[in-house]
Amino acid sequence: MAPMARAATTSDVFNAISEPQRRDILVLLRAGERPVTELARELGMTQPGASKHLRVLREVGLVRDRKKGKQRLYGLDARGLRPVHEWAGGFERFWNESFGRLDAYVQDLKQAKQQEE
Amino acid sequence: MAPMARAATTSDVFNAISEPQRRDILVLLRAGERPVTELARELGMTQPGASKHLRVLREVGLVRDRKKGKQRLYGLDARGLRPVHEWAGGFERFWNESFGRLDAYVQDLKQAKQQEE
DNA sequence: CCATCATATGCCTATATCGGCATGTGTTGT
DNA sequence: ACAACACATGCCGATATAGGCATATGATGG
Numbered sequence: 517m518a519p520m521a522r523a524a525t526t527s528d529v530f531n532a533i534s535e536p537q538r539r540d541i542l543v544l545l546r547a548g549e550r551p552v553t554e555l556a557r558e559l560g561m562t563q564p565g566a567s568k569h570l571r572v573l574r575e576v577g578l579v580r581d582r583k584k585g586k587q588r589l590y591g592l593d594a595r596g597l598r599p600v601h602e603w604a605g606g607f608e609r610f611w612n613e614s615f616g617r618l619d620a621y622v623q624d625l626k627q628a629k630q631q632e633e
Numbered sequence: 634m635a636p637m638a639r640a641a642t643t644s645d646v647f648n649a650i651s652e653p654q655r656r657d658i659l660v661l662l663r664a665g666e667r668p669v670t671e672l673a674r675e676l677g678m679t680q681p682g683a684s685k686h687l688r689v690l691r692e693v694g695l696v697r698d699r700k701k702g703k704q705r706l707y708g709l710d711a712r713g714l715r716p717v718h719e720w721a722g723g724f725e726r727f728w729n730e731s732f733g734r735l736d737a738y739v740q741d742l743k744q745a746k747q748q749e750e
Numbered sequence: 751c752c753a754t755c756a757t758a759t760g761c762c763t764a765t766a767t768c769g770g771c772a773t774g775t776g777t778t779g780t
Numbered sequence: 781a782c783a784a785c786a787c788a789t790g791c792c793g794a795t796a797t798a799g800g801c802a803t804a805t806g807a808t809g810g
Binding site for chain 3: 668669670680681683684685687688702703704705
């Protein structure tokens with residue numbers, strides 16, 4: 517009876533990278549490891565904010581951390597992005613034809629155009 | 634004052650594909666267009682549920698619809714997945730080395746392993 | 751014009767976050 | 781042991797869905 521809500525999408529890589537700021541973090545980390553504070557500063561977010569996003573990224577395995585003195589260096593572990601790349605790549609032949617079953621659409625091209633405007 | 638909440642992630646392709654069921658829909662549509670009901674049946678979801686997911690996919694441009702008699706055929710428009718593919722591809726060289734700045738990590742390999750267990 | 755089938759929406763509940771802020775925890779150097 | 785710095789967490793408020801269900805909207809064939 518309990519109205520089921522959102523599926524347990526969490527802890528999923530796709531979900532982790534659905535957040536713009538988390539993608540920013542990953543991109544930034546390509547340049548090398550960084551302590552939380554520096555990361556937060558470079559991306560214009562608060563330290564707690566950065567820590568929370570890093571936590572999500574860590575839980576799905578996209579980043580790793582190691583201690584370095586007082587700080588904690590976060591580094592990229594992009595292996596988890598490979599499935600994403602491959603999944604999207606599975607549609608490669610489709611984006612070359614604009615969209616699937618092109619022929620079928622061609623018949624109604626005019627209608628489709630109308631809908632666009 | 635107004636505690637800002639979730640960023641306007643909506644209407645973003647990354648967000649659209651963060652939902653497992655929506656990914657399922659896209660994959661299914663690779664086999665060709667389908668009316669909503671059939672899609673819902675094949676994926677084991679309710680018709681309203683399918684419609685809602687399709688709406689999100691449509692809003693980010695990943696699917697297109699055209700009328701076919703009483704029904705509405707949904708078809709794939711994978712062009713929007715290209716940016717995703719490329720974004721993830723930008724990390725390709727990193728997942729080959731396990732994680733970025735491998736050398737730095739190697740020094741602390743033992744520590745890293747410990748953290749893993 | 752109406753009955754019917756195919757979809758889209760609205761409403762409601764439970765939940766998942768995001769952001770901001772305050773505070774707990776851990777580490778280092780003195 | 782303590783002050784200081786670097787992070788991680790907890791809590792709160794506001795919001796964005798996901799699902800289920802009922803119902804409005806649309807198009808079709810008579």
